[in-house]
Amino acid sequence: VLVHELPTPALVVDLDRFDANVATMAARWPGTRLRPHVKAFKSTALARRLHDAGHTAFCCATVREVEGMAAAGLGDDLLLANEVVGPAAERLGAVARSGAARVTAAVDSDATVDAAAAAGITEVLIDVDCGLPRCGCDPADAGRLADRARRLGMAVRGVMGYEGHLMRADGATKQDDVAAAGAVVRAALAETGGDVVSGGGTGTWDLNDWATELQAGSYCLMDTEYVDHSPAFATALTLQATVVSSRPAWGVLDAGLKALGMDHGDPTVVGGDCWFVSDEHLTFGWGEAGRLAVGTPVRVVPAHVDPTVAYHERMHVVRGEEVVDQWPVDLRGW
Amino acid sequence: VLVHELPTPALVVDLDRFDANVATMAARWPGTRLRPHVKAFKSTALARRLHDAGHTAFCCATVREVEGMAAAGLGDDLLLANEVVGPAAERLGAVARSGAARVTAAVDSDATVDAAAAAGITEVLIDVDCGLPRCGCDPADAGRLADRARRLGMAVRGVMGYEGHLMRADGATKQDDVAAAGAVVRAALAETGGDVVSGGGTGTWDLNDWATELQAGSYCLMDTEYVDHSPAFATALTLQATVVSSRPAWGVLDAGLKALGMDHGDPTVVGGDCWFVSDEHLTFGWGEAGRLAVGTPVRVVPAHVDPTVAYHERMHVVRGEEVVDQWPVDLRGW
Numbered sequence: 001v002l003v004h005e006l007p008t009p010a011l012v013v014d015l016d017r018f019d020a021n022v023a024t025m026a027a028r029w030p031g032t033r034l035r036p037h038v039k040a041f042k043s044t045a046l047a048r049r050l051h052d053a054g055h056t057a058f059c060c061a062t063v064r065e066v067e068g069m070a071a072a073g074l075g076d077d078l079l080l081a082n083e084v085v086g087p088a089a090e091r092l093g094a095v096a097r098s099g100a101a102r103v104t105a106a107v108d109s110d111a112t113v114d115a116a117a118a119a120g121i122t123e124v125l126i127d128v129d130c131g132l133p134r135c136g137c138d139p140a141d142a143g144r145l146a147d148r149a150r151r152l153g154m155a156v157r158g159v160m161g162y163e164g165h166l167m168r169a170d171g172a173t174k175q176d177d178v179a180a181a182g183a184v185v186r187a188a189l190a191e192t193g194g195d196v197v198s199g200g201g202t203g204t205w206d207l208n209d210w211a212t213e214l215q216a217g218s219y220c221l222m223d224t225e226y227v228d229h230s231p232a233f234a235t236a237l238t239l240q241a242t243v244v245s246s247r248p249a250w251g252v253l254d255a256g257l258k259a260l261g262m263d264h265g266d267p268t269v270v271g272g273d274c275w276f277v278s279d280e281h282l283t284f285g286w287g288e289a290g291r292l293a294v295g296t297p298v299r300v301v302p303a304h305v306d307p308t309v310a311y312h313e314r315m316h317v318v319r320g321e322e323v324v325d326q327w328p329v330d331l332r333g334w
Numbered sequence: 335v336l337v338h339e340l341p342t343p344a345l346v347v348d349l350d351r352f353d354a355n356v357a358t359m360a361a362r363w364p365g366t367r368l369r370p371h372v373k374a375f376k377s378t379a380l381a382r383r384l385h386d387a388g389h390t391a392f393c394c395a396t397v398r399e400v401e402g403m404a405a406a407g408l409g410d411d412l413l414l415a416n417e418v419v420g421p422a423a424e425r426l427g428a429v430a431r432s433g434a435a436r437v438t439a440a441v442d443s444d445a446t447v448d449a450a451a452a453a454g455i456t457e458v459l460i461d462v463d464c465g466l467p468r469c470g471c472d473p474a475d476a477g478r479l480a481d482r483a484r485r486l487g488m489a490v491r492g493v494m495g496y497e498g499h500l501m502r503a504d505g506a507t508k509q510d511d512v513a514a515a516g517a518v519v520r521a522a523l524a525e526t527g528g529d530v531v532s533g534g535g536t537g538t539w540d541l542n543d544w545a546t547e548l549q550a551g552s553y554c555l556m557d558t559e560y561v562d563h564s565p566a567f568a569t570a571l572t573l574q575a576t577v578v579s580s581r582p583a584w585g586v587l588d589a590g591l592k593a594l595g596m597d598h599g600d601p602t603v604v605g606g607d608c609w610f611v612s613d614e615h616l617t618f619g620w621g622e623a624g625r626l627a628v629g630t631p632v633r634v635v636p637a638h639v640d641p642t643v644a645y646h647e648r649m650h651v652v653r654g655e656e657v658v659d660q661w662p663v664d665l666r667g668w
Contacts, residue, residue, distance in 0.1 A: 262597035
């Protein structure tokens with residue numbers, strides 16, 4: 001099958017670009033120095049390729065990702081980089097107790113420490129706020145939470161600190177800001193004990209010098225938003241669509257809001273100018289090639305990879321024009 | 335099961351509000367005067383409830399919606415309100431030829447007329463541009479396309495014209511603008527023949543007096559965007575999430591970009607103030623109730639219903655606090 005023969009809309013991964021992104025990252029963060037973030041691609045088939053490249057420890061954002069990675073035999077070392085309580089904590093504990101995976105949970109409060117212990121989770125990272133107003137405890141609270149976790153019988157592997165507020169920063173102070181976040185996280189580690197400092201991402205991959213393991217996921221597929229900030233990686237993921245309506249001034253593609261994560265704005269139409277996106281349509285102005293006929297395939301580059309992939313059942317893997325593989329997006333949902 | 339016991343994130347439909355929305359619409363557009371748009375909810379279980387309320391003809395946006403509605407026995411009269419060519423047209427034709435549903439396709443070009451005929455589709459509507467730069471032919475071309483369709487052996491049921499550019503308009507000229515769009519569509523009908531004028535939506539349900547059938551879908555679930563423009567309907571769909579992190583100034587929910595369509599902007603946090611949404615998190619400022627504990631359920635009202643529902647496997651149906659049903663979102667994908 002050739003790529004232009006795929007039914008559309010279809011997510012397409014350029015395997016050569018993907019492999020180049022993986023190699024670029026592995027040169028700086030080899031083996032388990034990288035903890036690829038499964039949330040970006042939600043596919044055990046893609047994860048297996050990273051595993052084969054030596055990255056055997058993974059980050060997950062949902063319990064379903066943990067369950068699916070464990071079931072696929074990719075459970076060497078799974079970190080749920082997210083706080084859970086209630087039924088989600090119980091499901092996470094069930095994976096840990098089953099022995100199908102090594103499971104580590106992020107905790108940032110008494111409630112999440114207690115929920116992890118009650119669920120039978122045996123290893124935690126203390127999640128520390130280093131500047132992004134999201135999960136993560138007050139750094140001054142890290143030592144106390146680590147003590148609480150140990151009292152409840154859990155091992156504290158170290159700390160997690162995600163400098164997410166700096167991923168898309170570009171200013172002259174970015175290097176210093178990343179270092180300042182790291183100082184907060186490293187100081188917390190001195191209070192918690194352990195030897196893991198898990199943090200960073202695609203946007204700070206070349207500046208973060210304080211994480212013992214980098215939590216990057218977007219780098220392998222990339223999107224138009226990240227490529228502006230991390231040009232060492234190439235956009236390997238595109239959405240192939242078909243022109244279904246053609247007028248003198250504009251064309252319409254059969255791909256819309258249900259095929260594209262829109263929080264980072266409009267996608268980029270290759271060879272055209274995106275006007276607006278509707279539920280199942282994308283209206284665009286013609287590019288230099290002029291008006292295209294109904295039936296013409298057109299590629300679109302998503303603005304944000306993670307919520308784009310989460311709409312799709314599969315990614316089609318191509319080398320040049322040939323479809324060589326299919327990666328099911330098998331870790332969607334919660 | 336009570337609603338606050340559901341694993342989160344969970345889509346929740348308030349059945350009383352849903353039924354009230356359905357009744358409000360049916361009073362103005364009863365029976366087949368309404369052609370509910372399946373794209374808004376992508377669920378045969380929900381569609382069956384509308385069918386039971388007398389709305390036996392449906393609009394679909396994708397071939398998979400047509401296939402799923404036909405397989406569920408809801409194929410009395412299915413309009414694919416969208417242009418298709420290639421494999422999609424062939425699949426649509428297969429449904430028509432199977433006899434499992436009455437299938438009508440929208441066409442707006444020689445290529446889509448020819449694709450419909452080649453696929454064995456026997457009924458079409460001529461899709462006419464009435465102001466939204468998307469699908470729809472130049473109105474001057476409608477008669478010619480209808481003749482072409484008839485020459486190829488298809489019946490022309492009439493026209494379709496979607497005044498989508500006016501759905502979220504509010505100005506003093508909205509009534510006149512809707513009427514002007516209708517004049518274009520009605521004039522095209524005089525050229526095409528047939529007796530169907532399919533158009534309109536939730537945003538013009540009370541102003542459109544020219545459609546023989548209204549294509550509304552959002553009205554039954556609603557969202558914060560539409561409720562501003564069509565206050566006769568109430569928001570019946572919410573996303574239930576759980577506080578997983580709690581700090582003095584903010585809380586974090588376990589629901590994010592993969593649970594919420596974001597093209598219309600941030601959702602509304604009930605009793606809080608949405609700061610920003612991440613892949614699997616929503617950070618919000620505390621409301622009047624003050625700081626909430628980790629584990630507290632919180633409701634979020636989506637800004638755009640269609641791309642929100644498309645992320646979920648099911649909707650939980652509640653009456654008051656009790657979960658009384660579950661509607662699988664079984665028509666996702668393409």
